[in-house]
Amino acid sequence: MSWAAxxxxxxxxxxxxxxxxxxxxxxxGIYLGDFTPDFLSKFWVYGFNYxxxxxxxxxxxxxxxxxxxxxxxxxxxxxxxxxxxxxxWKRNRAFTVGYVLGYAxxxxxxxxxxxxxxxxxxxxxxxxxxKTWAYAATIGGGKYLDAASYYSSLGLVxxxxxxxxxxxxxxxxxxxxxxxxxxxxxxxxWAWFGRRLPERGLLALYRxxxxxxxxxxxxxxxxxxxxxRPVINGVQHHGYPMDLSWxxxxxxxxxxxxxxxxxxxxPAVLLLLTLVYWVANRLWEPMGRAQDAARARRSxxxxx
Amino acid sequence: MTDPVPPSLDHQGSRRLGRREEAFWYxxxxxxxxxxxxxxxxxxxxIVGPLWLVATVTIGPAIIDRIRRRSTSSADA
Numbered sequence: 001m002s003w004a005a006x007x008x009x010x011x012x013x014x015x016x017x018x019x020x021x022x023x024x025x026x027x028x029g030i031y032l033g034d035f036t037p038d039f040l041s042k043f044w045v046y047g048f049n050y051x052x053x054x055x056x057x058x059x060x061x062x063x064x065x066x067x068x069x070x071x072x073x074x075x076x077x078x079x080x081x082x083x084x085x086x087x088x089w090k091r092n093r094a095f096t097v098g099y100v101l102g103y104a105x106x107x108x109x110x111x112x113x114x115x116x117x118x119x120x121x122x123x124x125x126x127x128x129x130x131k132t133w134a135y136a137a138t139i140g141g142g143k144y145l146d147a148a149s150y151y152s153s154l155g156l157v158x159x160x161x162x163x164x165x166x167x168x169x170x171x172x173x174x175x176x177x178x179x180x181x182x183x184x185x186x187x188x189x190w191a192w193f194g195r196r197l198p199e200r201g202l203l204a205l206y207r208x209x210x211x212x213x214x215x216x217x218x219x220x221x222x223x224x225x226x227x228x229r230p231v232i233n234g235v236q237h238h239g240y241p242m243d244l245s246w247x248x249x250x251x252x253x254x255x256x257x258x259x260x261x262x263x264x265x266x267p268a269v270l271l272l273l274t275l276v277y278w279v280a281n282r283l284w285e286p287m288g289r290a291q292d293a294a295r296a297r298r299s300x301x302x303x304x
Numbered sequence: 305m306t307d308p309v310p311p312s313l314d315h316q317g318s319r320r321l322g323r324r325e326e327a328f329w330y331x332x333x334x335x336x337x338x339x340x341x342x343x344x345x346x347x348x349x350x351i352v353g354p355l356w357l358v359a360t361v362t363i364g365p366a367i368i369d370r371i372r373r374r375s376t377s378s379a380d381a
Contacts, residue, residue, distance in 0.1 A: 199318065211333070216348050222342050
């Protein structure tokens with residue numbers, strides 16, 4: 001799984017929208033799309049202890065990414081279903097397209113760990129994984145071991161990569177960008193927050209996900225490498241050993257599910273990413289016309 | 305006719321922050337959140353993290369303004 005990368009990619013998606021979609025795709029749509037897969041599946045992955053009993057998944061990786069399990073939450077298929085339901089309900093193009101793009105970003109980023117995602121579900125339940133770093137959610141280790149493993153592997157590089165991508169588009173954090181490119185796509189939501197918060201609070205709310213991503217990356221990395229005193233193979237270490245080799249770190253068994261050859265994964269990801277943007281691009285104008293027609297119907301029915 | 309809103313005030317009449325002051329509050333929020341988060345991991349979640357920033361940037365300057373107003377009014381008296 002990826003950690004802060006999921007926070008950073010929201011801004012990266014918003015900053016690199018096709019020209020005709022700029023200032024018209026919902027930031028909250030991208031945020032919720034990116035947030036949904038782990039929101040629906042992750043709590044039970046780690047589980048919790050109560051009265052000496054562990055409540056949670058028996059096989060975390062199967063629950064999180066497999067089938068049967070909640071692996072369906074990490075498929076483009078479910079993202080499209082949710083977006084279609086929302087579209088049928090609200091006819092809101094800005095949110096629907098943003099939601100699909102955010103969802104796709106999350107799913108496609110998660111092919112990097114050793115478990116991967118079911119990219120072509122429901123056609124096949126095989127996992128697609130690049131095995132860049134080890135999937136480390138375990139019942140015994142919980143979130144701590146997961147974080148230590150991720151921030152001792154190429155996962156840290158992935159987070160830094162996304163952070164640099166966003167920082168290269170630093171204008172995305174300016175007041176001007178927020179006022180002219182973010183607020184117009186979600187006028188009602190920002191107006192609702194605006195009745196409760198001053199402008200500096202609204203701007204902080206918009207930047208808050210990036211802030212959280214940076215802080216959690218620094219905090220977990222600091223803990224894993226400067227504070228923790230793990231015992232690995234009977235030897236106590238000052239901090240978890242760093243290992244930037246493929247499918248690292250070496251000190252943890254990388255979990256995996258039945259998967260396709262990793263050689264197929266990168267072309268498939270690029271193809272699907274292109275397909276998602278191509279479809280969004282093709283549907284943009286027809287969705288706009290349908291949205292306008294639905295608004296006209298609503299306003300005429302409210303007048304009568 | 306009402307007066308136009310001065311550019312230094314926002315839609316709620318709250319003060320807009322200058323660049324340096326804004327950077328100060330963001331850095332304060334980050335340092336305090338990371339510092340506490342390293343030892344209290346329960347703070348490192350998607351609810352507390354964003355709220356931490358919003359609360360710091362919203363409430364911090366308001367508290368400072370109130371203290372300044374109070375010290376100015378007591379000096380005038």
